[in-house]
Amino acid sequence: MKKLVLVGLGACLVGMLLCMPTAVAAEKKGEPIKIGAIFSVTGPASFLGAPEEKTAKMLVEKLNKEGGLLGRPVELIIKDSAGSPEKAVSFAKQLIEEEKVLAIIGPSTSGETMQIKNLCEENKMILVSCAAAEVIVNPVAKYVFKTPQKDSQAVTWIFNTMKEKGISKVAMLSSNDGFGSAGKKQVEGMAAAAGIEILCNEVYDKQATDLTDILTKVKGTAGVQAVINWSIVPAQSIVAKNMKQLGLNIPLFQSHGFGNPKYAAAAGEAAEGTLFPAGRLLVVDELADSNPQKKVLAAYKKDYEALYKEDVSTFGGHGYDAVLIVTEAIKKANSTDRDKVRDAIENLKGLVGTAGVFNMTPQDHTGLALDAFEMMTVKGGKITLYKK
Amino acid sequence: MGSGDLILQYLLSGITKGSIYAIVAIGFNLIFSATGVLNFAQGEFVMLGGMIAVTLSFYVPLPVAITGAVILVALIGCLLEVLFFRRLRRHSIMHMVIITIGLSIVIQEIALHLWDEKVRSLPYFTGKEISSVAVFGATISPQVLWVLGTVAVVFVLLHAFLRYSLQGRAMRACSSNPEAAMLSGINIANLRTLSFGLSAGIGALAGCVISPITMTQYEMGGPLAIKGFAAAILGGLGNPMGAVAGGLLVGVLEAFSVSKLPAAYNDVTAFAVLLLVLFVRPQGLFGSPTGDGVREF
Numbered sequence: 001m002k003k004l005v006l007v008g009l010g011a012c013l014v015g016m017l018l019c020m021p022t023a024v025a026a027e028k029k030g031e032p033i034k035i036g037a038i039f040s041v042t043g044p045a046s047f048l049g050a051p052e053e054k055t056a057k058m059l060v061e062k063l064n065k066e067g068g069l070l071g072r073p074v075e076l077i078i079k080d081s082a083g084s085p086e087k088a089v090s091f092a093k094q095l096i097e098e099e100k101v102l103a104i105i106g107p108s109t110s111g112e113t114m115q116i117k118n119l120c121e122e123n124k125m126i127l128v129s130c131a132a133a134e135v136i137v138n139p140v141a142k143y144v145f146k147t148p149q150k151d152s153q154a155v156t157w158i159f160n161t162m163k164e165k166g167i168s169k170v171a172m173l174s175s176n177d178g179f180g181s182a183g184k185k186q187v188e189g190m191a192a193a194a195g196i197e198i199l200c201n202e203v204y205d206k207q208a209t210d211l212t213d214i215l216t217k218v219k220g221t222a223g224v225q226a227v228i229n230w231s232i233v234p235a236q237s238i239v240a241k242n243m244k245q246l247g248l249n250i251p252l253f254q255s256h257g258f259g260n261p262k263y264a265a266a267a268g269e270a271a272e273g274t275l276f277p278a279g280r281l282l283v284v285d286e287l288a289d290s291n292p293q294k295k296v297l298a299a300y301k302k303d304y305e306a307l308y309k310e311d312v313s314t315f316g317g318h319g320y321d322a323v324l325i326v327t328e329a330i331k332k333a334n335s336t337d338r339d340k341v342r343d344a345i346e347n348l349k350g351l352v353g354t355a356g357v358f359n360m361t362p363q364d365h366t367g368l369a370l371d372a373f374e375m376m377t378v379k380g381g382k383i384t385l386y387k388k
Numbered sequence: 389m390g391s392g393d394l395i396l397q398y399l400l401s402g403i404t405k406g407s408i409y410a411i412v413a414i415g416f417n418l419i420f421s422a423t424g425v426l427n428f429a430q431g432e433f434v435m436l437g438g439m440i441a442v443t444l445s446f447y448v449p450l451p452v453a454i455t456g457a458v459i460l461v462a463l464i465g466c467l468l469e470v471l472f473f474r475r476l477r478r479h480s481i482m483h484m485v486i487i488t489i490g491l492s493i494v495i496q497e498i499a500l501h502l503w504d505e506k507v508r509s510l511p512y513f514t515g516k517e518i519s520s521v522a523v524f525g526a527t528i529s530p531q532v533l534w535v536l537g538t539v540a541v542v543f544v545l546l547h548a549f550l551r552y553s554l555q556g557r558a559m560r561a562c563s564s565n566p567e568a569a570m571l572s573g574i575n576i577a578n579l580r581t582l583s584f585g586l587s588a589g590i591g592a593l594a595g596c597v598i599s600p601i602t603m604t605q606y607e608m609g610g611p612l613a614i615k616g617f618a619a620a621i622l623g624g625l626g627n628p629m630g631a632v633a634g635g636l637l638v639g640v641l642e643a644f645s646v647s648k649l650p651a652a653y654n655d656v657t658a659f660a661v662l663l664l665v666l667f668v669r670p671q672g673l674f675g676s677p678t679g680d681g682v683r684e685f
Contacts, residue, residue: 043607046505176652202651207611209602210408212401213643214651220394234507234603244518245529246397266507266603268517 032075033068033336035060035326036095038106038116039130039319043082044177044206044233047260049108051316052130053078054308055300056105059323062303069330081107085178088112089119096123102336105322106130108315109232111178117144126342128325130318132256133182137365143342145365147321148314149279149355149372151186154256157277157373158228159194164388165251167225171200171218173211173239175231180206183230183255199224206233212242219248226250232257237267244270251275256373259314264378275386277373279355281317282383296352317354324353397526398643404528406639407535408602411594412616413623413631414542415587421563421626422583425473425484429492430591430616431609432499436461437592438604439499442508450510454596458589465588469581492609499606510599531600538597542590543632559583563626622662624675633674638662 037056040049060076068074077099079091088107095101096119103126107113110133120127121141129136132148162168172187174180180203191198200221202214218224227250229239236258243252252274258264259278264271280287284297300320301312328351329344330336348367351358356372375386412430419427437457444453472487512519513534520527550556562569562576570576595604602608615638623634638658645657665673 042500042505047507050505202646204651205655209608210401210405212404213398213646213654216394216397216401216643217646217651219397220391220647234605237507237603241517241529245520245527247520247527262506266509270517 032073033070033330034075034077034099034101035323036099036101036104037076037078038081038088038091038095038104038108038112039078040083040108040112041078041080043084045083045109047234047262047313048130048232048315048318049080049083049106051260051304051310051313052106052108052319052322053080055304055316055319056323058303058307059320059327063327069327070334070336072336074327077101081112083109083112085112085115089115092116092119092125096120096125102126102330102338102341103128103326105319105326109178110136110182113146114178117141120144124338126326126338126345128322128345130315130322131179132318133179134186135182140363140365145325145345145360147318147325147353147355147358147366149256149277149368150366151183151255152190153368153370153373154277155183155186155190156370157375158253158255158275159190159196161275161375161386162196162226162253163194165226167251168195169197169199169223169225170253171202171221171224171227172198173202173204173214173218173227173229173231175206175208175233175235176203177206177231177233179255179257180231183257187228187230204235206231206235208233208235209238210242211235211238212246215239215242215246215248219246224250226253228253228255230255230257234263234266236263237271240267240270240274256314259376261311261313261383264381264383269381271378271381274378276376278376278383279314279317279372280374281312281314281354282376283374283385286385292352292357293354297354300354314355321353321355321358325351325358393525394647396524398647399640400523400526400528400532402640402643403536403636404532404601404639405642406619406636407532407539408594408598408612408635409615409619409638410632410635411535411539411542411598412591412612413619413635414539414546414628415591415594416616416620417626417628417631418546418587418590419583420620422559423473423484423580424481425488426481426617427584427587428485428488428613428617429468429495429609430587431611431613432492432495433461433465433588433591433609434595434598434612435499435604435606435609436464436495437595438510438599438608439503439508439595439606440592441596442510442599442604443503445510450513454510454593457596458592461592461595462585462589465591466581466585468588469584473580473584474577492613496606496609503606505606507603507605508599509603510596512600513597529601531597535597535601538593539632542593543628546586546590546628555579555582618659618662621672622665624672627672627674630672630674634672637673 039053041053064073081088105128110131113129113131113136127144129146134151136146174184254276258276287294304312329341333340333344348360356368358367360367377386415430441453441457444456515530558574559579562579619635619638620631623630641658642654645654
């Protein structure tokens, strides 16, 4: 019996070996342009990585159907880092050394991106990150770009809205990952100038499942007028729920990390009234037809929702923008020489993406202005534009 | 809000977390008592319970979905014992512990592929996301009462089962002296399977009642298993009462730690106290000091 199994296995192996060379040869023929992608498709940051992966796959498939780039097909090599910086580093090395890709898009989280920022810079590898923390592009690294709006812009929007509402004393909560700590630093750094006082400043575990103890502390701190929560993990929904359960009825501001309708859905009624800055993708139906982004956003939303039967999120949008930036730059450079493509990215002007209109410069590797954000809120379970 | 109310609120918050740890710890204890194995896949039973219940709840009413999930996961627990532990009993405890760690990784991966990476949750059993119950000036989600009630009911039923039913008494006999139990005609192997099944079922039930609070995701099991394990050790391994007390204690310690220290330190506080207790009482708070008794219920 055992022998039979062995023989069977052997036969399978031989079969696979026979098939392989032909498959490889077929690929080599078209000389595909290789683009690497590191997304946290699974793990605590899967709310980001999964839509990014789906979006990137969708775009590349579409591109290849339309004839590819410079007459060559594009091959997207996706690695799932599960949100782990260690895995991101080893995947980045693999993409650089073994796959010899032209550019890497992703990772999904700021923590991972910061771990591979130097690695890419040293290897002169183009990195277009889908993570938001400002430290990714400040200080500027020659080969590193990112697609989401900057933290500091999100903080500016939040503080401006607070001023309008007459709020000056806040409690700051953040998760203990790259995004959370980068946001915390921005808020701390910009608070004084904006006349905002942070009375309570707490960091929670990124896998936290209950935050009532921290929120009890907030409740017990006299004078707190609003809560700012800065994270990308499901804790964003838990904060909203726990606040209501504790009877803590003050405004909740979240970061642009809240830009996935799933978070609002997960918090149910508790999400009502949550305020957060985000790109216009979530409110595309409310945009005027004259808005330059309207066409791009509507098309992306339609394609994505038809293909995957789920709501679009701004995170998928960051993946969209990353693919768009790399492919546009390859077209502009009319070459797959890495340095030429890099120069082309840095000179992209007026490129309409999902996060906003990109105007890259040697000093600004995000290229988005403050108006890439809008203040949003949750009303009747739907994300909508916040109106004073 | 007065300082008295605040203390009560911290206490309730601690009880919320603690009751979750407690119910995981009960499952730990049950398998440990019957087999001597520390089952680090216990957290995975909790996750599977929640996941299966969420899936079933699309097709059948909530109580049926939960019952179905508990039965299914209990069967999975039995199956794992039959497949992986029945033939291994001559190996060391260390082997078995490592196998449970391996199993937990495999179960997680399978769950990731069966479902996906998304966070799900069952609806609140009573009320919804924004409802809260006032308890002497502090407030608590009604779901926490469900969790506490479940802990109490499981505890009482388990106690009655082990004390008064023939199967339960056989299980105790086999935990305190396997050879003697075997000589008096008890089928130890089957009892061990039963203990895995029971423990998995309890874990699944836990997964269902905590799902509205913690939400359910394929990788929620790991951290739960660690905290549940700490609770079981603190209370004294093999003692179900100790598991409940240990769980609540770890939860309350974490909550009060937040009131004085930055929240980032709450694990440090909980584990520092755990270590201190173990220095003074290596058998845990409610464990018996003699080695054999450790596996007595």
